[in-house]
Amino acid sequence: MSNKRYFDPExxxxxxxxxxxxxxxxxKFFAWYGEVFKDGALTEREKALIALAVAHTVQCPxxxxxxxxxxxxxxADEEQMMEAVHVAAAIRAGSSLVFSTQxxxxxxxxxx
Numbered sequence: 623m624s625n626k627r628y629f630d631p632e633x634x635x636x637x638x639x640x641x642x643x644x645x646x647x648x649x650k651f652f653a654w655y656g657e658v659f660k661d662g663a664l665t666e667r668e669k670a671l672i673a674l675a676v677a678h679t680v681q682c683p684x685x686x687x688x689x690x691x692x693x694x695x696x697x698a699d700e701e702q703m704m705e706a707v708h709v710a711a712a713i714r715a716g717s718s719l720v721f722s723t724q725x726x727x728x729x730x731x732x733x734x
Contacts, residue, residue: 634684667696674703675710
């Protein structure tokens, strides 16, 4: 039996190697990515909290690890981080629930 896992924490350390098979695209991605996370209208700390929330929404364990670390490094505390995750969860739940109107409309069309 193999010890292989779908998500290996060591893979996060190898993220920079994604250019091995397509360097020009990787270079463009990393340049854009770096620019996105610089201070701008939002601080690096605020962007890290957004990234942490999105990481939970898209359920990326690599991003969760990376942005947990980044949030702490940028001065966010545990309460702020959990609040950001709750905001993401609320939006995700709401976006699922809003589709219930489609279900209700369809059910009413069928039953009326």
